[in-house]
Every structure is written in structure tokens, then in C-alpha cells.
Amino acid sequence: MTTASLDVIAVGNAIVDIIGRCDDAFLARHGAAKGSMRLVDAAAVVALYKDMGPAIEISGGSAANTMVGVASLGGTSAFIGKVADDEFGRIFAHDIKSARVAFDTQPAKGGAPTARSLILVTPDGERTMNTFLGVSPELTVAEIDSQQIAAAKIVYLEGYLFDRDEAKAAFRQAAAHAAKAGRKVALSLSDSFCVDRHRAEFLDFIRGHVDILFANEAEVTSLYQSKSFDEAATHAARDCKVAVLTRSAKGAVIHTGSSSVTVPADAVSSVVDTTGAGDLYAAGFLFGHARGLDMTTCGRLGALAAAEIISHVGARPQTSLATLAKARELI
Amino acid sequence: MTTASLDVIAVGNAIVDIIGRCDDAFLARHGAAKGSMRLVDAAAVVALYKDMGPAIEISGGSAANTMVGVASLGGTSAFIGKVADDEFGRIFAHDIKSARVAFDTQPAKGGAPTARSLILVTPDGERTMNTFLGVSPELTVAEIDSQQIAAAKIVYLEGYLFDRDEAKAAFRQAAAHAAKAGRKVALSLSDSFCVDRHRAEFLDFIRGHVDILFANEAEVTSLYQSKSFDEAATHAARDCKVAVLTRSAKGAVIHTGSSSVTVPADAVSSVVDTTGAGDLYAAGFLFGHARGLDMTTCGRLGALAAAEIISHVGARPQTSLATLAKARELI
Numbered sequence: 001m002t003t004a005s006l007d008v009i010a011v012g013n014a015i016v017d018i019i020g021r022c023d024d025a026f027l028a029r030h031g032a033a034k035g036s037m038r039l040v041d042a043a044a045v046v047a048l049y050k051d052m053g054p055a056i057e058i059s060g061g062s063a064a065n066t067m068v069g070v071a072s073l074g075g076t077s078a079f080i081g082k083v084a085d086d087e088f089g090r091i092f093a094h095d096i097k098s099a100r101v102a103f104d105t106q107p108a109k110g111g112a113p114t115a116r117s118l119i120l121v122t123p124d125g126e127r128t129m130n131t132f133l134g135v136s137p138e139l140t141v142a143e144i145d146s147q148q149i150a151a152a153k154i155v156y157l158e159g160y161l162f163d164r165d166e167a168k169a170a171f172r173q174a175a176a177h178a179a180k181a182g183r184k185v186a187l188s189l190s191d192s193f194c195v196d197r198h199r200a201e202f203l204d205f206i207r208g209h210v211d212i213l214f215a216n217e218a219e220v221t222s223l224y225q226s227k228s229f230d231e232a233a234t235h236a237a238r239d240c241k242v243a244v245l246t247r248s249a250k251g252a253v254i255h256t257g258s259s260s261v262t263v264p265a266d267a268v269s270s271v272v273d274t275t276g277a278g279d280l281y282a283a284g285f286l287f288g289h290a291r292g293l294d295m296t297t298c299g300r301l302g303a304l305a306a307a308e309i310i311s312h313v314g315a316r317p318q319t320s321l322a323t324l325a326k327a328r329e330l331i
Numbered sequence: 332m333t334t335a336s337l338d339v340i341a342v343g344n345a346i347v348d349i350i351g352r353c354d355d356a357f358l359a360r361h362g363a364a365k366g367s368m369r370l371v372d373a374a375a376v377v378a379l380y381k382d383m384g385p386a387i388e389i390s391g392g393s394a395a396n397t398m399v400g401v402a403s404l405g406g407t408s409a410f411i412g413k414v415a416d417d418e419f420g421r422i423f424a425h426d427i428k429s430a431r432v433a434f435d436t437q438p439a440k441g442g443a444p445t446a447r448s449l450i451l452v453t454p455d456g457e458r459t460m461n462t463f464l465g466v467s468p469e470l471t472v473a474e475i476d477s478q479q480i481a482a483a484k485i486v487y488l489e490g491y492l493f494d495r496d497e498a499k500a501a502f503r504q505a506a507a508h509a510a511k512a513g514r515k516v517a518l519s520l521s522d523s524f525c526v527d528r529h530r531a532e533f534l535d536f537i538r539g540h541v542d543i544l545f546a547n548e549a550e551v552t553s554l555y556q557s558k559s560f561d562e563a564a565t566h567a568a569r570d571c572k573v574a575v576l577t578r579s580a581k582g583a584v585i586h587t588g589s590s591s592v593t594v595p596a597d598a599v600s601s602v603v604d605t606t607g608a609g610d611l612y613a614a615g616f617l618f619g620h621a622r623g624l625d626m627t628t629c630g631r632l633g634a635l636a637a638a639e640i641i642s643h644v645g646a647r648p649q650t651s652l653a654t655l656a657k658a659r660e661l662i
Binding site for chain 1: 380381383384385386387388389390399417418419422425426427429430645647
């Protein structure tokens with residue numbers, strides 16, 4: 001096994017977020033389940049956009065946000081995902097590359113546009129996502145470079161890719177390359193509704209290929225159809241070497257085989273927008289794990305990154321996470 | 332003279348802002364004068380964008396921001412400006428219409444793209460703008476609807492339009508329609524460098540057509556090539572019925588003929604991004620003036636709107652200005 005030149009490489013959907021505010025009645029009127037991510041088609045995204053209030057555009061995409069978080073902590077990261085040759089594609093590529101994340105996937109010419117997610121933030125700070133995937137699922141196995149995958153200590157995959165067969169093949173390819181190179185495979189379950197749509201496949205993939213699992217309470221209990229968090233956690237601890245289970249303000253429980261640690265969440269004076277909380281938690285944890293830090297420190301780095309992201313609009317850090325982590329003597 | 336159905340209508344550049352952070356050295360390296368607006372061509376905007384860090388996209392445009400501010404205060408407003416039939420054009424139209432500002436200018440088909448401004452915010456909160464006007468100057472006199480102009484109590488024009496002859500004709504047309512209908516004409520000088528480029532034309536236009544002039548200290552001293560603010564203010568008071576002269580943290584001086592009032596700036600705990608400060612000051616003032624409020628109250632509404640806008644990133648309000656103004660018993 002050669003020395004890894006990257007801390008983490010991720011495969012995910014390349015998305016530009018369109019973030020606006022709304023009240024609970026707006027969500028109800030549009031049949032959107034608060035806190036969830038749902039896929040919408042081109043016509044639905046136009047109709048919903050027309051009805052929503054003023055918005056701002058910020059690069060997003062779950063695993064892409066995580067890679068930007070790793071880079072902000074001082075780590076080396078790369079992202080593989082598909083954009084179109086359009087304005088949003090240029091925005092996505094600019095933002096991730098200028099955040100010092102390697103991004104070499106070529107934009108698709110013609111066809112579907114770059115993916116966008118209409119994100120509605122309610123007064124409680126909770127975000128509800130309506131995603132039009134556009135060109136994103138057109139990522140092919142040919143674009144998963146085995147050498148690039150083998151160059152990273154950890155390959156990180158977002159569960160949202162399970163929603164499209166085309167992308168799922170690329171996803172499995174990445175896991176196979178990582179295993180062959182002796183690297184670790186990490187997976188985020190992404191969303192409880194996504195888990196519900198693909199439960200059997202998720203379980204099969206986790207048991208066969210995943211070293212590090214990220215899930216929140218709703219996702220892990222949905223995955224195992226458990227009655228309680230503790231019951232689901234027991235299953236997760238059995239199925240993966242490391243299970244990182246986040247519980248919002250209650251902090252996170254990290255299981256490694258038969259042992260576990262609980263790491264509290266960081267206090268946040270005002271939760272502005274929860275978009276990216278899970279993504280950035282994963283960023284902190286993965287950076288710490290790639291650098292060989294203990295589980296508690298990995299969890300504290302996750303909590304620190306998540307706290308930064310929910311204190312402002314958007315899922316990309318506005319402050320250097322490395323500076324914050326150094327001030328707390330975590331790195 | 333028929334009853335006006337709108338408080339204010341504006342003619343300006345329709346722009347999407349691309350806002351990122353940089354240090355002073357970055358500005359120096361790119362030859363950008365801190366705090367200014369400069370026009371850049373298509374190639375320069377690509378090169379500068381490539382070099383700048385991660386950014387977010389928010390609808391902007393000086394007079395457009397002002398109209399959104401008037402609407403946020405509960406006023407009725409409209410905007411005339413040119414976008415292209417592209418992604419940024421759709422973003423601009425969505426954001427201004429969903430903010431309840433009437434916007435009926437048809438997008439241009441083919442040709443130049445929608446205007447964008449690369450806005451670099453330094454750690455002191457100051458913004459430096461690099462604007463590619465794209466399709467914006469293609470606004471023609473045919474698109475200045477005399478009936479729509481006559482329907483507003485005040486027509487508001489941004490000085491930036493003086494930078495392009497095509498737009499300037501539309502600008503003069505709007506002033507002529509307003510005068511004919513017995514409405515007031517307001518002008519913002521926009522930028523001291525813009526004033527410097529078009530001093531004689533500005534003076535001629537102000538003396539012939541402007542009832543209400545908005546200028547900051549640098550702009551008004553540049554306009555009259557004065558040695559002091561007081562000297563410039565004396566000239567401005569002579570040339571317009573109302574001269575609203577803003578001095579950042581020092582507040583504003585409002586001259587009406589031989590009398591004047593000084594209105595302090597609102598305290599802001601942290602200046603995050605000064606983009607839109609002047610635009611929103613004008614919004615507060617114009618709303619108050621259209622509603623027949625006294626000069627001090629108009630100035631206080633301006634100060635309130637400016638304080639809201641500089642406390643976050645972007646030049647569109649994130650909080651209802653009407654709610655803020657009611658809490659202060661200004662409206």
C-alpha cells in the first residue's frame with residue numbers, strides 16, 4: 001500500500017443551493033416534510049421557485065460540503081461529481097476549487113443542467129430541501145479514477161447517490177477501488193426518507209463495504225427499523241468498524257466495536273440555518289480520523305464544524321475551521 | 332395630475348452580485364481601489380473570478396436594492412432594468428418580484444449575459460466592486476413606459492447609468508416623463524469615480540432635472556471639486572430642492588433650501604459588509620418622503636435601513652424593514 005497523498009476523497013452530487021426563508025404553512029402547502037430532502041423534477045423546481053421568496057445562491061452538495069470542511073480544517077481533499085457546462089456548473093467548480101478541494105470531473109456538454117436544491121429555511125432554523133438532480137446522476141463509472149481513489153486515506157460516499165441507478169454504479173466502483181487499495185470506505189446515510197427508499201440496498205452495502213458509517217437518529221432508526229436509538233445503535237456498531245451517530249443538540253455517540261464514546265454538541269447562540277450540519281460534522285470527524293486522532297477528538301472536531309455551519313446561512317464554512325480548532329487546541 | 336399608484340419607480344442596472352472575501356493585498360494585486368466600483372470587461376471578470384475565493388450569489392443592482400428596500404418598508408415600488416434570458420436573469424427577476432417590486436422589463440434574447448458584479452469584502456467590512464455590465468446598458472428609451480413613470484410619486488435614477496450612453500438616454504427619458512407628469516426626480520451619484528468620469532454631465536442633469544439628490548461625502552466633494560464637505564454641501568443645497576448627504580458613521584445631513592437637519596447613523600454592533608448601505612439609506616428616505624413624512628423621520632428611516640443591510644452579507648434586507656421601523660415608531 002502506497003502512502004496516501006489525500007486525507008479524504010468524496011463522490012457525491014454536485015449541487016448549487018438556492019436558499020430562502022419560509023413559514024411552516026408554505027411547506028404544508030407544497031407538501032414538503034420539514035427537515036427532509038425530496039427529489040423534484042424540472043417542472044416542479046420551476047413552480048416551487050416561482051412561489052418562494054427572495055433567495056441566495058451558495059454552492060452545496062452534501063459530500064462536496066464535507067470536502068470543503070476537510071480543506072478548511074487544513075486537510076487535503078478531492079471531490080468527484082458531475083456538473084453541466086452552465087452558469088451553476090461554473091459557480092460550483094469555482095467555489096469548490098477556490099476552497100482548495102481538488103475537483104477534476106469534466107462538465108457534461110449539452111443535456112440536463114447542473115443540479116440545484118431549493119432549500120427552505122423555517123424560523124426555527126430547520127431546512128427542507130427540494131432537489132432537482134439535473135445532470136448530477138450522469139456521473140459514470142469511467143469517471144471514478146482508481147488511482148485518485150487509492151490516493152486518499154478515506155473515500156467518502158453520500159447516501160443520496162442511492163437515489164439514481166446511474167450514480168449508484170459509480171458509487172460501488174469507488175468503494176471497490178478503495179477496498180483494493182486498502183483504504184477506508186465511509187458512508188453517510190444522508191436522509192431518513194432516502195434510507196426508507198433504499199433500505200435493503202443500504203444494509204447490503206454497509207455490511208459488505210463500509211468501515212465508517214455516519215447517520216443521525218432518524219436515519220439509523222429507519223435503517224434498522226428500530227423502536228429506539230439504542231437498539232439501532234447496537235445494530236450499527238455490529239455492522240461497521242466505526243459508527244458515528246449524531247443526535248443534533250444531544251451530541252453524538254461514536255461506536256467502535258464494543259466500546260463507545262459520547263461527545264456533546266457545541267453550544268450555538270442562535271441556530272440560523274441547519275443546512276450542512278451533518279455534512280460538516282462528517283468533515284470534522286473524517287479529518288481527525290485521517291490524521292489518526294482519537295475518537296473523542298474526532299467527535300469534537302465534528303461538533304465544532306457543525307456549530308460553525310448552523311450559525312449562518314449556507315453549508316460552506318465562513319470562518320477557517322483550522323483557526324477555530326487550533327483555538328480550542330483540538331489540532 | 333392623477334393620483335400616484337406607486338411610491339417610487341427606479342431605473343437602474345439589473346445585476347447579480349457575486350460576493351466573496353479577500354484581504355487588502357488581493358485588491359492591490361488586482362489594481363482595485365478599495366471602496367470603489369469599477370467596470371470590467373468579460374475577460375477581466377473571468378480572470379478575477381478565477382482568482383477570488385469561494386463566493387455567494389445574491390441579487391443586487393443599486394437602484395434595484397433601493398426598490399426592494401422601499402417594498403420591505405411597506406411601500407409600493409417598481410424597477411426598470413435589463414436582464415438576459417439566462418440563469419442570472421431568472422435569479423434577478425425572481426428575487427425582485429418575490430420581494431413585491433413590480434418588474435416588467437422583458438429579458439433580452441441572445442447577445443450579452445446578465446450583468447454581474449464581483450464584490451470583494453475586506454476584513455473591515457468595506458466592499459470593492461468589479462462590475463461587468465453585460466446586457467444591462469441595452470435598456471432602450473422604448474422600454475421607459477411614460478404611464479408607469481407617471482404612476483409613481485418619485486422616479487429614482489442611479490448614477491451608474493451615466494457610464495453607458497445607451498442607458499443614459501433611457502435615464503433622461505425617464506426624467507422627462509416624470510417632469511411632464513409633475514412627479515419628483517431623485518438621483519443617486521452612486522460612486523465618486525463615476526462622478527469623476529461624468530462630472531459636467533452630472534452637474535448639467537442635476538441643475539436641470541433633479542429634485543432630490545443622494546450623495547455621500549466623497550461623491551459630493553468630487554462633484555463640486557470642493558475642498559471640504561461643507562463647501563460641497565452648500566453647492567448641493569443650491570442646486571436641488573432636497574440634498575441628502577450621507578457621511579457613513581457620522582450620519583447624514585439633509586438640506587432643503589436654506590434649512591438643514593443632521594440625522595445620526597444607527598449604531599451597528601458589527602459591520603459585516605457595507606454593500607448596499609447607500610442604496611438602503613435611499614430606500615428609507617424615499618419611502619418616508621413619498622409618504623409625506625418630515626425630513627428627520629425620512630433620515631431616520633434611511634439610517635435604520637442602512638444599519639440592517641451592513642450587518643449581514645448582501646444588499647437585500649434579511650429582516651422586514653417595516654417591522655423594524657414600527658418597533659422604533661417611525662411608521
